Amino acid sequence: MIRYVAWTVLCAGLIEPVQAAEPAPTSADFFQKKVAPILVGRCLECHSGSDPKGELDLTSREALLKGGESGKVVRLKHSDESSLFELVADGSMPPKKKLSIAEIATLKKWIDDGLPWPGGRLVSGSLTTDTRAGFDWWSLQPLRKVAAPAQFKKLGVIDAFIANGLKKASLTPSKSVSREGFIRRLTYALHGLPPTPRETTEFVNDTRPRAVERLIDRLLASPRYGERMARHWLDLARFAESDGFEHDSPRWNAWPYRDWVIRAFNEDMPYDRFVSEQLAGDMLNPDDKNAGIPTGFVVAGGFDEVARGTIMKAEARQDELEDMIGVTTQAFLGLSAQCSRCHEHKFDPIPQEDYYRIQAVFAGAWHTVQKKVNKKDRLNGFYGILSKDVVSVRLLKRGSVLTPGHEVTPGVLSAIKSLSADLSVSKEDSEGQRRVKLAEWIIDERNALPSRVIVNRVWGWMFGRGIVATPSDFGFNGARPSHPELLDRLAADFVSDGRSIKRLIKRLVLSNAFRRGGEYSQAAAAVDGDNQLLWRFSTRRLQAEEVRDSILAVSGRLGLKQGGPSFPLFEWTNNAGTLYRPVDKDTPETRRRSVYRMVVRGAEDPVLTSFDCPDPSIPVARRQTTTTALQALSLLNNTFVVREAGEFAKRLEREAKTADERIRLSYRLAFGRLPSDREATQANTFVTKHGLTAWCRVLFNANEFLYVN
Numbered sequence: 001m002i003r004y005v006a007w008t009v010l011c012a013g014l015i016e017p018v019q020a021a022e023p024a025p026t027s028a029d030f031f032q033k034k035v036a037p038i039l040v041g042r043c044l045e046c047h048s049g050s051d052p053k054g055e056l057d058l059t060s061r062e063a064l065l066k067g068g069e070s071g072k073v074v075r076l077k078h079s080d081e082s083s084l085f086e087l088v089a090d091g092s093m094p095p096k097k098k099l100s101i102a103e104i105a106t107l108k109k110w111i112d113d114g115l116p117w118p119g120g121r122l123v124s125g126s127l128t129t130d131t132r133a134g135f136d137w138w139s140l141q142p143l144r145k146v147a148a149p150a151q152f153k154k155l156g157v158i159d160a161f162i163a164n165g166l167k168k169a170s171l172t173p174s175k176s177v178s179r180e181g182f183i184r185r186l187t188y189a190l191h192g193l194p195p196t197p198r199e200t201t202e203f204v205n206d207t208r209p210r211a212v213e214r215l216i217d218r219l220l221a222s223p224r225y226g227e228r229m230a231r232h233w234l235d236l237a238r239f240a241e242s243d244g245f246e247h248d249s250p251r252w253n254a255w256p257y258r259d260w261v262i263r264a265f266n267e268d269m270p271y272d273r274f275v276s277e278q279l280a281g282d283m284l285n286p287d288d289k290n291a292g293i294p295t296g297f298v299v300a301g302g303f304d305e306v307a308r309g310t311i312m313k314a315e316a317r318q319d320e321l322e323d324m325i326g327v328t329t330q331a332f333l334g335l336s337a338q339c340s341r342c343h344e345h346k347f348d349p350i351p352q353e354d355y356y357r358i359q360a361v362f363a364g365a366w367h368t369v370q371k372k373v374n375k376k377d378r379l380n381g382f383y384g385i386l387s388k389d390v391v392s393v394r395l396l397k398r399g400s401v402l403t404p405g406h407e408v409t410p411g412v413l414s415a416i417k418s419l420s421a422d423l424s425v426s427k428e429d430s431e432g433q434r435r436v437k438l439a440e441w442i443i444d445e446r447n448a449l450p451s452r453v454i455v456n457r458v459w460g461w462m463f464g465r466g467i468v469a470t471p472s473d474f475g476f477n478g479a480r481p482s483h484p485e486l487l488d489r490l491a492a493d494f495v496s497d498g499r500s501i502k503r504l505i506k507r508l509v510l511s512n513a514f515r516r517g518g519e520y521s522q523a524a525a526a527v528d529g530d531n532q533l534l535w536r537f538s539t540r541r542l543q544a545e546e547v548r549d550s551i552l553a554v555s556g557r558l559g560l561k562q563g564g565p566s567f568p569l570f571e572w573t574n575n576a577g578t579l580y581r582p583v584d585k586d587t588p589e590t591r592r593r594s595v596y597r598m599v600v601r602g603a604e605d606p607v608l609t610s611f612d613c614p615d616p617s618i619p620v621a622r623r624q625t626t627t628t629a630l631q632a633l634s635l636l637n638n639t640f641v642v643r644e645a646g647e648f649a650k651r652l653e654r655e656a657k658t659a660d661e662r663i664r665l666s667y668r669l670a671f672g673r674l675p676s677d678r679e680a681t682q683a684n685t686f687v688t689k690h691g692l693t694a695w696c697r698v699l700f701n702a703n704e705f706l707y708v709n
Contacts, residue, residue, distance in 0.1 A: 049352055059123060088107055089108075125348060133347060146486075172535070175517050176516060180200055181517075188708050192231065193549055212510065229461070231594075234261060238616055240616035243304075249577075250572070256296070280432060280439045282295050298365050302323070303320065324362045325362065334453040342396075357411030361410045361423070361434045364430075409425065451494050456481075469532075543611070544609070545593075548607060551644045554644075567587075567598060601617050610630040610631045610633075636701060653692070
């Protein structure tokens with residue numbers, strides 16, 4: 001039957017004869033360029049891993065020759081007697097999409113020449129195909145310190161690459177933003193707050209050289225900078241102050257981690273240390289009683305204290321470890337390793353074995369219910385325990401706790417070929433030492449991913465969109481970089497600069513690209529509607545906390561007290577779990593910056609939620625921006641907004657003597673500029689008819705208040 005099928009296919013002309021120009025069938029070139037892409041792209045999705053279909057493993061020559069549950073599938077040098085060839089020739093395999101004529105011919109030639117297989121074992125991600133990424137994927141390659149395009153070199157590195165892209169697309173960049181617009185844009189980017197009228201006036205009137213650089217330095221030196229940057233990172237760290245799940249118990253001592261992140265940004269902690277301390281600070285600084293606080297990153301996720309029974313607890317534990325693996329690989333590496341919990345990753349070169357090897361690193365890290373933890377065991381008053389015991393880990397077939405496989409040793413991603421995936425951990429090494437080894441692997445200069453990822457994140461924080469628009473997904477399903485050479489150059493410079501976030505930010509905001517105006521051009525948008533090439537500065541809406549903080553700043557009531565326990569904007573009761581009810585409180589504590597708000601998983605603040613404040617149960621790399629009726633209703637009717645509009649009016653009455661002066665001051669406070677004559681006339685008419693408080697509510701609802709150009 002096999003001979004007949006193969007002969008029929010050949011006679012029907014369905015298999016093209018191999019031309020003489022083809023590479024020699026026994027060469028490594030033929031296997032790597034012809035055979036391996038077929039196996040990786042079309043076969044290994046089913047025939048690899050811990051539980052291959054039909055028990056047929058196609059990842060190595062030895063496994064292929066062994067065959068599957070129905071016996072051997074290949075007879076060397078006899079494709080016409082090989083069931084593997086019969087199945088691909090008659091279209092039975094692969095089941096989703098048949099191989100092409102050329103691919104069938106390649107496999108026939110390969111079998112007839114004795115199945116040459118140089119290069120070792122294949123995995124699902126060995127090569128990039130049209131359906132998945134391989135080890136040759138762009139983000140996994142070493143950094144290149146690419147020279148700026150020569151014709152634009154005088155512009156500086158950033159602007160040279162951007163100008164080159166604009167020229168290729170025949171796009172003309174927008175003119176620079178006004179000085180008033182620039183200080184507002186920069187102050188929001190670095191502080192999340194509007195500049196004061198005095199700060200704006202001083203900058204606009206500063207005609208001395210390096211005025212922009214002095215402004216940047218002042219903003220970076222302020223404690224407001226760390227508060228703003230920390231909010232970005234806390235989104236990534238899925239930081240919250242309750243357990244989530246059914247009971248959602250509060251975590252009263254979670255706030256030290258938030259304060260540590262703020263302090264780390266303000267002190268410009270080198271990024272390699274920033275990473276290491278969050279993974280293994282307790283081990284790196286054993287004599288420091290607060291060294292365990294940053295490792296709250298590992299255990300900041302939700303905790304299900306309701307799970308009962310051996311199986312339920314085991315499944316909950318697997319969910320807990322998946323959370324730790326996911327946040328670590330997404331935040332630092334821009335890859336979703338947790339997708340390999342049950343099977344080989346469908347799109348990125350992360351085998352299931354890698355997932356469980358990383359799990360072996362975190363197997364001693366536990367969330368805990370605070371009330372059940374002894375003081376001496378607490379993670380410096382935090383809500384997790386990092387055990388000194390070594391916990392063995394087994395690969396779970398299909399991710400099920402009911403089907404444990406072989407034991408695995410601690411390791412990392414095998415796709416990073418510049419480093420070994422083996423952490424060289426002995427059985428005597430403690431859980432903490434495993435985390436130290438993981439941190440060392442991540443921050444190793446030969447590992448290009450962490451530098452690419454953080455540089456892209458910071459770019460997104462400044463420009464509103466990263467060079468890679470999916471900041472936590474540098475894999476196959478993520479966006480491709482708009483300026484790959486620029487990203488590599490910035491990442492290489494970041495490493496050579498000592499991995500300083502402040503230096504990186506200063507470089508970005510000094511660029512012409514950051515100073516560009518936000519004017520819309522229909523012609524430019526027809527070529528580059530998403531503004532990926534940065535022909536203008538994209539307008540961005542304030543994030544939820546920025547809206548709240550700006551309202552308080554403009555009303556003159558924002559409290560700038562730093563650090564300490566969080567303030568709640570809710571009331572709570574215990575009834576077989578903790579129930580949270582949002583309330584509007586007006587105290588000096590609740591008027592502090594929103595970064596100090598107690599974030600619990602079971603309560604939402606009406607104003608913040610309407611402006612897309614994210615769910616703290618999952619890592620959030622980039623917040624969504626929506627426009628809804630609830631936002632307008634909140635800004636018109638919420639008791640917080642109404643009260644602060646009244647306080648804003650009182651401030652105007654205190655600080656300005658005449659009606660005209662109050663209108664002018666209201667524009668300077670809310671928008672960072674003076675009104676035009678027409679605007680002033682309309683405002684005065686409105687105030688005469690409706691009152692100053694109503695006018696202040698109008699300003700809070702204006703697009704110019706909510707958006708930064």
